[in-house]
Amino acid sequence: MRLPSWLQALGALVITLLVIFLGMNTGPFDFMPGDIFRVIVGQEIDHETVLLNMRLPRVILALITGAILTLGGFFMQALVKNPLADPYIMGISTGAGFGVNLLIVGLIPVASLTLFTYPLFAFLGGMVSLILVLALGYSAIQEDSGRFLVAGIAVSSLFTALTGLLIYEFTSDDNIRQILFWSFGSLNRASWEAVSVTLVFLFTGWGFGLAWGNRLDVLILGDQQARTLGMNVTVAKLAILGVTVFMVAGSIAFTGPIGFVGMMLPHFSRAFNGVNHRRNLVSGPLLGGCYLALCDVIGRAVHPVGNLPIGIVTAILGVPFFLYLLYSGKGKL
Numbered sequence: 001m002r003l004p005s006w007l008q009a010l011g012a013l014v015i016t017l018l019v020i021f022l023g024m025n026t027g028p029f030d031f032m033p034g035d036i037f038r039v040i041v042g043q044e045i046d047h048e049t050v051l052l053n054m055r056l057p058r059v060i061l062a063l064i065t066g067a068i069l070t071l072g073g074f075f076m077q078a079l080v081k082n083p084l085a086d087p088y089i090m091g092i093s094t095g096a097g098f099g100v101n102l103l104i105v106g107l108i109p110v111a112s113l114t115l116f117t118y119p120l121f122a123f124l125g126g127m128v129s130l131i132l133v134l135a136l137g138y139s140a141i142q143e144d145s146g147r148f149l150v151a152g153i154a155v156s157s158l159f160t161a162l163t164g165l166l167i168y169e170f171t172s173d174d175n176i177r178q179i180l181f182w183s184f185g186s187l188n189r190a191s192w193e194a195v196s197v198t199l200v201f202l203f204t205g206w207g208f209g210l211a212w213g214n215r216l217d218v219l220i221l222g223d224q225q226a227r228t229l230g231m232n233v234t235v236a237k238l239a240i241l242g243v244t245v246f247m248v249a250g251s252i253a254f255t256g257p258i259g260f261v262g263m264m265l266p267h268f269s270r271a272f273n274g275v276n277h278r279r280n281l282v283s284g285p286l287l288g289g290c291y292l293a294l295c296d297v298i299g300r301a302v303h304p305v306g307n308l309p310i311g312i313v314t315a316i317l318g319v320p321f322f323l324y325l326l327y328s329g330k331g332k333l
Contacts, residue, residue: 008272008273008283012283012286012287012290015286015290016063016286016289016290019059019063019290019293019294019297020056020059020060020063020293021036022293022294022297023055023056023058023059023062023293023296023297024036024051024055024056024059026055026297026300026301026304027050027055027300027304028304028305029050031051035051036051039051039052053191053192054190057190057191057192057194057195058187058190058296059293059296060190060195061187061190061194061195061198061254061255062187062190062289062292062293062295062296062310063289063290063292063293064195064198064199064202064251064289065187065198065251065254065255065258065289065292066261066265066285066288066289066290066291066292066293067202067206067285067286067288067289068198068201068202068205068247068248068250068251068285069086069087069248069251069258069261069262069265069288069292070261070262070265070266070269070284070285070287070288070289071202071205071206071209071244071247071262071281071284071285071288072086072087072092072205072244072247072248072262073085073086073087073261073262073263073264073265073266073288074209074216074262074266074277074280074281074284075205075209075216075240075243075244076089076090076244076262077266078216078219078220078240078277079148079219079237079240079241080146080148080149080152081219081220081222082146082149083263083266083267083325084149084263084322084325084326085149085152085263086259086260086261086262086263087244087248087262088156088257088258088259088260088262088263089149089152089153089156089259089263090133090149090152090153090155090156091129091130091132091133091152091153091154091155091156091158091159092126092129092130092152092244092245092248092249093126093156093248093252093257093258093259094129094155094156094159094160094163094257095125095126095127095128095129095130095132095155095156095159096122096123096125096126096129096245096248096249096252096253096257097122097125097159097163097183097252097256097257098125098129098159098162098163098166099121099122099123099124099125099126099128099249100118100121100122100125100182100252100253100256101163101166101179101182101183102121102125102166103117103118103121104175104178104179104182105166105170105171105172105175105179106170107166107170108121115193115194115197116197118253118254119197119201119249119250119253119254121253122249122250122252122253123245123246123249123250123253125159125249126245126246126248126249126252127245127249129155129156129159129245130241130242130245132151132155132158133148133151133152133155134241136151136154136155137150137151137152163183166179167179167180167183181256181309182256183256183257184256184309184310184311184312185255185256185257185258185259185309185310185311185312185314186255186256186307186309186310186311187255187296187307187310188307189254189255190254194254197250197254198250198251198254200250201246201247201250201251202247202251202285204243204246204247205243205244205246205247206281206285208243209277209281210278210281210282212236212239212240212277213276213277213278213281214277214278215231215236216240216277217275217276217277218231219231219233219236219237220275255310256309256311257311258292258310258311258314259311259314259315259318260314260315260317260318260319260321260322261288261291261292261314261318262288263318263321263322264291264317264318264321265284265287265288265291266280266284267321267325268284268287269283269284269287292310292314295310295313295314295317296310296313298313299312299313
């Protein structure tokens, strides 16, 4: 069912505003709807710091991160022509998360932490993961093959195991809770600074996707057809991988690895827009952002004080959808 563009835009705006309202009104402090409106228009209320400096940046960071993961899902699924692919399954998220974990446990000494330290180590971890995936499946990247996806799954499992080894061998009692909570995906480090940095990664990936929308459409047709139309398939795939690592690692640096968002949301977007990437890359990231923000609302509603890690919520919701795609016969783009 393909909805008119104006109706999709209106629906996205309404849903986004509703999600922001729910996110700002979920937590141990209760606020009236009028309180939220007064804060937005600049009036002072009791505990306004909770709304402005804790809940609002948390919601905005969830919207941005969900959009980035959805973009990464579109890119990975076009790359390997498999609807089960996403940055998490392909090993990018776990590799980036491992890079940050090395920093958290103190195995890599850093003189001082800045706003860009975590994104830098996340990017380096993601690049190491990408290099391993390419080493294992380089021949597969040049042809229509599921081996590249299998290589990603193997690398993802490797970094998951290495993260477990870090926790078991090198994590002290002081930071074991921090690294465990962060490894499951969390928005507790949300701040306006994190929002400003992740916006850079979002707009980089979004701009790339809109500019390369036609190329992504051609890639889905198959590598041979893409070459026939004059595309350098290997270079195109490497460019897609590089941009995906850059933007996904940048968001993971502040949230930890979050799975299944990049796999699920492209399917929901295609249900409204078909397979055209330019249309999907406008509405899809908006859907992904709202979805992740709603998952965060669910996590905070279930566990208001400690906040249930958002990665646990996305996994609980994502695994049934994964199995549905796997066994329903709809695992094709």
